[in-house]
Amino acid sequence: MTSTPPHQSILDKPSVLDLFAGPGGLDVAGHKLGVPSLGIEWDRSACLTRYAAGLDTLHADVSAVRRESFESLPPEINVLAGGPPCQTYSVAGHGAGRKALEEVKDFIKRLMAGCPDKEIDEELKKLSDPRTALVLEPLRYAIQATRSPNRGHRPYDVIVLEQVPAVVEVWRHYAKALRDTGLPDGTTYEVDFGVLATETYGVPQTRSRAVLIARRKGLGEPTLPEKTHRAYEAREWNRRSSGISARTQATFDEVFAQELPSQPSKDGEPEHWLSMRDVLAERVGTHPGRKRPFLVRSNYGSSGNPGRRGVRTDQQPAATVTGRISRFVVFEHLDDHTDVVCEGPRFSMNEAGMLQSFPPDYPWSGTAQAQQVGNAVPPLFGAHLLSAALGLPAPRPEAMREPWVPATEERRAKLRSHGCGTADDCTARCPRPE
Template sequence: MSHVETQQPSPAKFRILDLFAGPGGLDVAAHVLGHEVTGIEWDAGACATRAKAGMDTFQGDVRRYRAAFFPHAQVLTGGPPCQTFTVAGHGAGRRALDDVLRYIDRLHTAVRNTAGHPDPLSAWTQVFRTWRQIHEELRRKEVEARAVKAEKRAVELSRTEKRKAMRNRLEELGSSPEEAKLLLKQLKVPQSLAFRDAELAGLFKEFGDLAGTLEKLKVRLEELGDERTGLVLQPLWWVIERSRRPGATAYEAVVLEQVPAVMRVWEEYAAVFDTLGYRTRTQFLHTEAFGVPQTRRRAVLMARLDGSSRDPLPQVEETHELYHRGASRTRPKADHTDALPLDDTGNENRRPRKKPAKWISMEAALKDAQEFSGGQVRLRPPFTVVSNYGTGGVPEARGRRDHDTPSATITGKVSRNRVVHQGTDTDLDDELDRFNNAEAGVLQTFPAAYPWDGNDVSQQIGNAVPPRLALHVLRHVLEPDLGEREVEDRLEEGIKKLVAWKPERTVKLLKHRGLEGHPLTGR
């Protein structure tokens, strides 16, 4: 991999295993900090990007691997694909959250009940048995869910065929296409037609019966839960396995991140990690408060193995201001406090403590990245980004952000956002009316030269961890003993390297056969 040369070596070098690694947001951040990363990722498009970026990758389902396969990994990271959890109401999201929390509690109970057991092998057997029971329950649910989904698809196909037959019959009986469409929308055949035509009445009845069957199948699928439940549990089990399996060495640190709705899961994870001897911290992070030119909120769980202290880990300190709509967009002059902080030796630092910097705008981020983009990042006149999404529950009320503000959250639909002349609805000319992959990646703080590849690149970018956010979190967890001045220098160095990063080589994707001789496997 290609990096900017630096005079300061990394304070420590860790071997990181990244589950659900995506296109490499955390990986590229770890690399510029000087760490080695191996990712596991199943999506073919994300793996194609990783290969071109030179990111060491095992392609496949995380569930086909085990923590024991990678005994030399010192740090575990990841962002498991999570279903939408919601604590409100009694819908599928609430049930999914309850299921996950119930499984975590079962694992936590097994860990607690075997703590301090005089026979480590017997204790491990009990914990592993609990996991196998959970794994088998989830497997049976997935098998049944696949069968129910197949039946649901067959019913939906039958409904489509019945609807077509109903429309044809209505038109044969004299209804206009518009009248037929309205009757089908109401799903109610006029009595005059029903009495006159038994075939039409039968079609409407069959269609209604299929609708009832379909509703029952949907309810059953909700009861069975989401197949991602098992994926959500994987990082927890990998940490338990490395902590409790005889002969294994516990991970030195763990970093997990996901959407805000997953925070309740991370809190329960943290309780288990506490039992296993980790210091932990859960925290909501606003991306723009860490120099990401985008407003986005993430739920992060951080853990560090430390038998000498049970105090929580400190919070990750924000470096930039939060963005508030309508706030001043003028970047202020550098503003410092009067006091000079002490360094680790008790002497005054020569550099004053800085107040948080202004958030970074889209325009500033794109301009800074342009020289490293090979022409992929383009200059624009003052612009407004019109979101593909509505606001306030109104689809037509598209969200808008001007060039001199942070972007709205970058999602998998980023390529559909329109870029118009500021204050108008007139698209920019010369194909500047859409962000290309390099530009969308920059707004997610990927290097401008990141080699996006494979299918659905927009989705890859939208799902990725913002590398600049990952840089802050990894530095915080893996380098806890740096002084304040060292932290500032370390982040400044890492950000410069991240912006200027370029791929050095393409690597081959690994499968199970690649475990043999891999640096993390010890085989």
């Protein structure tokens, strides 16, 4: 089977259903690529952000939509995407998902064999952490599509999934099931999967993600997106800076004075990774710009790699942006005429979003905004995934740096009326906070 020629879309009119859509990382990616999307999101505040951004949204539980209202989804949707909640699989969590991996693998086999939903649901209730079962939802949606009269029993053409690195083993079994076993109706897919580093796609942050791209057989062999930037490898820099704290003025002066070695790209080679300075130094939109050199101290690791913890300068990519981004302490020179270093302003939500590759002035709304930022798919990374999955040209990083224009009040009201049931509030059909 031949692969799809580069830059030739495999679908005439791609349309995405984004499960566990969060504040809109993958939807922003689709917007920049000209691909429409509908996101399903449980969290109320994330939905408020989505409405403010002008993104089509259903404020709903992914599992409930599949069980109760799948037939109401637009039948033209032909791309399934999602990043199920990762807490039980994350190296930072309690590991219930890792312990349940064998059970999850068994559920995948049973789903592909056509086991009734009611029987599966009863068995899933026995899992120690119910969130573990959510990683099965994309597969259950793929199966449900083939049973949907509204869709004419038509399977999704493309599936795009991303999760924390620990879930790569789940994706491995997804791949085997989709490729070798096939959905209960006989549909099979060509699949590629692996763990990718977001800084190798122009995101100014070290963050690793397990991804899977599947195309319905006959649409060409998918491949993971080609890297556009080099991987962040600064072991020597980490050794010099890992012990830095606020203990001495001289320590900070020494680090501020250090410059990372220049590594110009040769023809045909990926570009150098982007630093925090690359995206935060200049004024853009309402972001005033961070002109002074700065250090960021974090007690949180990056992708489970202890060597990436500690202090980074603005010359490096950010550590993994999580819900704790608002706790990162930023130090900078007091002014340009002295060597005095003091604690500077912490990252605003606008800046935190920019480190995730969200456009400047993205309208973060509701509560727990730092958590929204940390949980999101980096849009630039998501755009590379969608481009590779659909055969589209790679996204332009510059497009992500253009300030986002929020939706008008009229547009927000219309989106909320569709997503929640009324123009100004949630309704009984929306998920209860607990």
